[in-house]
Amino acid sequence: MNDLLRFLRRYYHVFLFLLLEGICVYFISCNSYRQGSYITSIANNVSGSVNGFFDNVTSYFYLRSTNEALVQENVRLRKMVESSYVKIVNNVHKEEDTVYKQMYSFIDARVIYKTVNKRNNFFMLNKGSISGIEPDMGVISPNGVVGVVIKTTPNFSLVMSVLHQDSKLNVRNERTKTTGTLLWNGKNYATGQIIDMPSSLAVKKGDNIVTSGFSRNFPEGISIGKIKSFKKDKGTGFYEIDIKFSTDYNKLEYVYVIKNYFKIEQDRLMQGIDTTNTQKQEGLQ
Amino acid sequence: MIRDIVISVIQFIVLVFFQVFILDNIALWGFVNPMIYVWFIILLPYGSARWLTLVVSFLIGICVDIFSGDIGINAFACVFIGFIRPFLLNAFSGNIDNVMQRPSITTQGFVNFLAFTTSIVFVHHLICFLVGTFSTAELLQILIRTIVSSLVTIVFIILLDMIFYRQKA
Numbered sequence: 001m002n003d004l005l006r007f008l009r010r011y012y013h014v015f016l017f018l019l020l021e022g023i024c025v026y027f028i029s030c031n032s033y034r035q036g037s038y039i040t041s042i043a044n045n046v047s048g049s050v051n052g053f054f055d056n057v058t059s060y061f062y063l064r065s066t067n068e069a070l071v072q073e074n075v076r077l078r079k080m081v082e083s084s085y086v087k088i089v090n091n092v093h094k095e096e097d098t099v100y101k102q103m104y105s106f107i108d109a110r111v112i113y114k115t116v117n118k119r120n121n122f123f124m125l126n127k128g129s130i131s132g133i134e135p136d137m138g139v140i141s142p143n144g145v146v147g148v149v150i151k152t153t154p155n156f157s158l159v160m161s162v163l164h165q166d167s168k169l170n171v172r173n174e175r176t177k178t179t180g181t182l183l184w185n186g187k188n189y190a191t192g193q194i195i196d197m198p199s200s201l202a203v204k205k206g207d208n209i210v211t212s213g214f215s216r217n218f219p220e221g222i223s224i225g226k227i228k229s230f231k232k233d234k235g236t237g238f239y240e241i242d243i244k245f246s247t248d249y250n251k252l253e254y255v256y257v258i259k260n261y262f263k264i265e266q267d268r269l270m271q272g273i274d275t276t277n278t279q280k281q282e283g284l285q
Numbered sequence: 286m287i288r289d290i291v292i293s294v295i296q297f298i299v300l301v302f303f304q305v306f307i308l309d310n311i312a313l314w315g316f317v318n319p320m321i322y323v324w325f326i327i328l329l330p331y332g333s334a335r336w337l338t339l340v341v342s343f344l345i346g347i348c349v350d351i352f353s354g355d356i357g358i359n360a361f362a363c364v365f366i367g368f369i370r371p372f373l374l375n376a377f378s379g380n381i382d383n384v385m386q387r388p389s390i391t392t393q394g395f396v397n398f399l400a401f402t403t404s405i406v407f408v409h410h411l412i413c414f415l416v417g418t419f420s421t422a423e424l425l426q427i428l429i430r431t432i433v434s435s436l437v438t439i440v441f442i443i444l445l446d447m448i449f450y451r452q453k454a
Contacts (some may be wrong), residue, residue, distance in 0.1 A: 013335035013368070020343045020364045027350075027357030028416065047352045054306050073344075113352065114307050117318045119418045165418065186418070186426060187316060230334060250310075 048112070048156030052126055055112040059253060064119050073142035090131040102217050106256040107131055109157075116163060116189040116249045123159040123253065130150045138217030138258040143247040145169065145224050146255055148217055157257075162224075163249060164191055171224055172212040176201040179212045180241070182224065189249055192225060194241040199232050209270075216266050218258060289330060289385055297345060300325045305352040316430050319437040320359070323347055323409050324445065326366055328403055332384030335371060342367030355417065362412035366405050377401040389450035390443075402442055403435070410435045 008015070057087065059066075107132070113124035127133055129152045139146040139159050151158040160167060162184060169182040171194060180197030194209065207227045214219030225243040233240055260266075304322040326342050334340075346360030353359070374388065377397040390398045410431045418427055 013339065014335050016339050017364065017368045020339055021361060022366060023343075024346075024357045026363035027347075028355075028361065051352065058306075115353065117309070117316060119414065119423075119427075120352075122353070122355070133416075151417070186423065 047154065048124060048126075048128075051113040051124055052156075055110070055126075058112070062251055062253045065248075065251050068134040068268060071143040071255070076126060103260065103262055105259045105261070107259060109133070109255055109257055111252045111255060112156075114161075114249070114252055116161075119186045120165055121161040121163040121189075121249075123147060123161055123252065123255075125149075125157045125159060125257070127257070128155045128157045130154050133157045133257050134259075134261065136217060136263075137260075138163045138215075139255050140218070140222055141252055142256050142259060143223065143248075145211060145218065145222055146247060146249070146252065149257065159255075161249065162192065162245070169218075169224075170212045171209050173197065173203055173227075174208040174210050174221075175199075176207070178203075179214070180239070182209075182243075189246055191228065192243050192245055194243060195238065197239045197241060199237055201237050203227060203230055203239060203241065205229065215265050216260060216270075221243075286385075293325075293329070293341075296325050296328060297341075297348075301345065301348045304349055309353065316399050316433070317363075317437055318430070318434045319441060320349075320406075320413065320434070321412065321445075323366070323406055323438065324442045326363060327368065327405055327442065328387045328389075329370075330385045331374065331378070332388050338370055339364060339367045342370075356453055358413055358417045361416055362409045365412055366409045369408065370405065373401055373404055377404075385449070389446050391450055398446070399439075399443070402439055406438050406442070407431065407435045410438065 107127065108144070109125040109127040112126045113122075113155040115121045123146065125133070125139075130216060133149055133152050135149050135152060136207050137149045139149060145162060147159045147161040149157050150160045162169065162182070163186075164184065165186065167182075167184060171182045172179045178197050178201050180194040183193050183195060185193050197203070203284070205227055209224045209227065211218040211220060211222040211224065223246045226243045228242045230239050230241040286381055300322040304320065308319055308321060320347060325345055326338070329338055330342065342363040346363030347356070349359045350356045377400050378388075378393060386392050388398060388401060393401065411427075414427045414430050414434075
């Protein structure tokens with residue numbers, strides 16, 4: 001018994017070390033993005049209030065670029081409103097029974113914390129579940145796609161940036177209509193990578209890359225960036241493309257969170273397929 | 286004694302805020318991520334008990350983590366360097382006349398302090414980036430990140446040391 005005590009006293013720091021590292025590993029494993037965990041939501045609440053306070057100060061430094069982005073967006077929207085179109089009546093058959101149903105709505109929010117220099121980057125927004133934000137909603141800026149909400153607390157939400165190694169977004173070349181997957185290799189926060197875009201239709205430098213509308217989080221046609229350079233992979237017949245993001249993630253200030261009214265319905269439709277797919281994958285592993 | 290505790294608490298708060306609100310927003314070439322709060326662990330007095338070093342390292346790591354969205358990564362790296370710190374101090378300590386002194390250029394000499402700082406910062410950054418990325422496919426990129434970020438951190442720490450701990454020789 002005495003020997004045991006002496007042993008414990010002699011090596012207590014090793015045990016303490018292992019215990020603390022164990023706690024850290026537990027925390028890290030709780031960080032899985034899909035299910036909200038208790039620890040991270042507490043942390044989210046604490047850091048949210050402090051970050052919010054500091055953002056009140058720092059947001060002044062970005063006023064100019066924020067304003068420019070908003071003005072540009074206003075111009076784009078103004079071009080789309082009905083009053084800037086002339087109605088040309090043809091004597092052809094006129095279809096008047098189209099019914100519009102709203103599919104997306106937008107919740108405005110402010111970025112109160114962001115990183116761009118890590119391998120896995122996050123944003124924190126100043127609104128949460130009280131304002132109707134839920135996990136899995138898409139987030140866009142006046143200039144383009146930003147990321148996906150992964151966790152919410154009543155007053156704050158955490159967004160997984162496009163600049164994250166787990167971020168995969170289905171995108172489309174606006175001109176050729178071919179689709180691919182947007183990833184980020186972690187090297188430069190202004191440049192993203194697209195894989196799986198078939199080389200059967202030739203792409204050009206400067207082509208617009210937009211969201212494909214295949215993901216249930218984003219509407220179709222939201223800008224992501226422009227092609228900077230591309231390379232054809234001879235083995236697979238797919239392009240490897242570098243794009244320049246249309247959003248400067250380091251200057252992000254105001255964003256919109258996208259609510260998809262049909263998401264539940266779409267999810268229910270996909271449910272059977274998703275589960276059979278994962279079952280297959282699990283069977284393979 | 287109380288004075289030392291107060292100094293440590295102030296360093297703790299200032300470094301965490303400096304890290305979270307200034308350094309995490311710096312984007313030099315998009316991948317430089319200096320983590321100067323490690324200076325706090327370097328600066329603990331020579332005579333700090335091992336358990337205290339470990340607990341305090343854990344706390345500062347968690348504090349930085351809470352603000353950055355990924356909880357546990359910085360804390361993991363910090364606890365590890367808290368564990369190896371006594372061994373490194375033994376290897377690189379100069380002639381200490383008071384256990385309450387803090388490692389700095391004046392107490393350790395430039396070469397010893399540089400070696401001590403470099404080893405701690407490098408190990409910390411390497412663990413941080415390895416655990417944060419958790420993939421072997423990007424090993425080269427992790428190494429480049431670690432080396433460049435470590436260099437920036439070390440330069441910062443040496444400069445801060447010269448500013449704050451020079452005149453007390």
